[in-house]
Amino acid sequence: MALLTPAEDPPATPGTRTAHGPRVLLSAREDQLDSTLALRRVAAHLGGLRRTGWSELEPPPVAALVCDDAAATERLLDLGVPVVHLESGPCGPHAAGAPPGRALGRVHRPGWLPSCGPPARGTRPTGVLAPRRTGRSRKRSGTLLLLSLWCVPDADAAAFASGALRDLAAAAVRRTGSCTVVADTGLELLRSALREQPAVRVLRAAEADPDALHADAAVFLASPVLGALALAQARRAPLALLPPLGAAQRDLADRLAEVLPLPSADDPADPALWGPSAAAGAGPWHLLDPALDDLRGAQRVARTLRQLALAPL
The missing domain is CATH 3.40.50.2000 (Glycogen Phosphorylase B;)
Structure with a gap:
C-alpha cells in the first residue's frame, strides 16, 4: 500500500482547511501507470480533506481511496474503514472483477469507448478521469x-x-x-x-x-x-x-x-x-x-470519497 500525493497539490500548512479536515488515506499501485494517474487526478479534487498514508501510530482514517489494489482495500475494510475502490478498467485477462466486499466500486471507463462487457456487479463506470488543469504552456518544447x-x-x-x-x-x-x-x-x-x-x-x-x-x-x-x-x-x-x-x-x-x-x-x-x-x-x-462523456469522472469519485469521509457508512 503506497500513498501518492499529487505534485500539483501544494503541501498543507498549519491553519489551512486541508490540514484540519477529515483524514483520508490514498493508495495506488505504483507499478501501474493508470493506477497512479487515476489517484493523482482524483486527489486534485480533495480540498478540505487531509491526505495521509497508513500509520500504526495513528487511528484509522475516516475513509480511503484505493486504486486497483484489492489486497489494500480488503485490509482497510477489515479495519472498518469505508473504501472507494477504483479500477482502471482493462479488459481481457486483466479485467476488473467485482470490488472487494463492502467497498464502493468504481471503474475508469470513458463513455465513448466501446465496452468489453457490462461492469462487474457492484461497480459504476466513472467516465473519463481528466486532469484538473487543462491548460498547456504556450512555449512547449521537447x-x-x-x-x-x-x-x-x-x-x-x-x-x-x-x-x-x-x-x-x-x-x-x-x-x-x-x-x-x-x-x-x-x-x-x-x-x-x-x-x-x-x-x-x-x-x-x-x-x-x-x-x-x-x-x-x-x-x-x-x-x-x-x-x-x-x-x-x-x-x-x-x-x-x-x-x-x-x-x-x-x-x-x-x-x-x-x-x-x-x-x-x-x-x-x-x-x-x-x-x-x-x-x-x-x-x-x-x-x-x-454527449457521451463530460470528462468529470475524477470529480465524481472525489465527491463519493468526500461523502464517505464526512458521513461514514
Missing part, C-alpha cells in the same frame, strides 16, 4: 513519452526498450530538443537501454507529474492506456500511440481503433510525428460525441 510496462512480458519489454524505444528517444531529441520518458515499472531496464543518450530523462511515474510534464511538451507519445487518452482528450492535444505491449494494451488499442483514428508512433523517421502539425494540432478529439 517530447513526453509515457510508457506502461505493467503486466508486459519481460521479453517483450526488453525487445521494445532496446529497439523501438531507443530509436524513438533518439529521434525525439534530434527533432524536438529533448525527451522525457515516464514509466511505471522496468526503470532499470529503460535506463540501461538509454544510457548512451544522456539527453533523455527517465522518470518513475509514481514520483513524477506526467500531467504537468505534458503541459510543457510539444510532442506526446504514449502507450495505449486510459490515463494517456484522458490527458490528450481533456487538453484537445495530439497523441501518437506506442506499439501496444501486453494483452491489456492490445485490447484497448483494438477497441480504440473502432472509434478514433490516432496515429501510431512506430516509425521514428516519419516526419508527421515531429512536424509543426504534431505540436500545434488538436488531434481527432472533435470526432467524439461530447
Whole structure:
C-alpha cells in the first residue's frame, strides 16, 4: 500500500482547511501507470480533506481511496474503514472483477469507448478521469513519452526498450530538443537501454507529474492506456500511440481503433510525428460525441470519497 500525493497539490500548512479536515488515506499501485494517474487526478479534487498514508501510530482514517489494489482495500475494510475502490478498467485477462466486499466500486471507463462487457456487479463506470488543469504552456518544447510496462512480458519489454524505444528517444531529441520518458515499472531496464543518450530523462511515474510534464511538451507519445487518452482528450492535444505491449494494451488499442483514428508512433523517421502539425494540432478529439462523456469522472469519485469521509457508512 503506497500513498501518492499529487505534485500539483501544494503541501498543507498549519491553519489551512486541508490540514484540519477529515483524514483520508490514498493508495495506488505504483507499478501501474493508470493506477497512479487515476489517484493523482482524483486527489486534485480533495480540498478540505487531509491526505495521509497508513500509520500504526495513528487511528484509522475516516475513509480511503484505493486504486486497483484489492489486497489494500480488503485490509482497510477489515479495519472498518469505508473504501472507494477504483479500477482502471482493462479488459481481457486483466479485467476488473467485482470490488472487494463492502467497498464502493468504481471503474475508469470513458463513455465513448466501446465496452468489453457490462461492469462487474457492484461497480459504476466513472467516465473519463481528466486532469484538473487543462491548460498547456504556450512555449512547449521537447517530447513526453509515457510508457506502461505493467503486466508486459519481460521479453517483450526488453525487445521494445532496446529497439523501438531507443530509436524513438533518439529521434525525439534530434527533432524536438529533448525527451522525457515516464514509466511505471522496468526503470532499470529503460535506463540501461538509454544510457548512451544522456539527453533523455527517465522518470518513475509514481514520483513524477506526467500531467504537468505534458503541459510543457510539444510532442506526446504514449502507450495505449486510459490515463494517456484522458490527458490528450481533456487538453484537445495530439497523441501518437506506442506499439501496444501486453494483452491489456492490445485490447484497448483494438477497441480504440473502432472509434478514433490516432496515429501510431512506430516509425521514428516519419516526419508527421515531429512536424509543426504534431505540436500545434488538436488531434481527432472533435470526432467524439461530447454527449457521451463530460470528462468529470475524477470529480465524481472525489465527491463519493468526500461523502464517505464526512458521513461514514
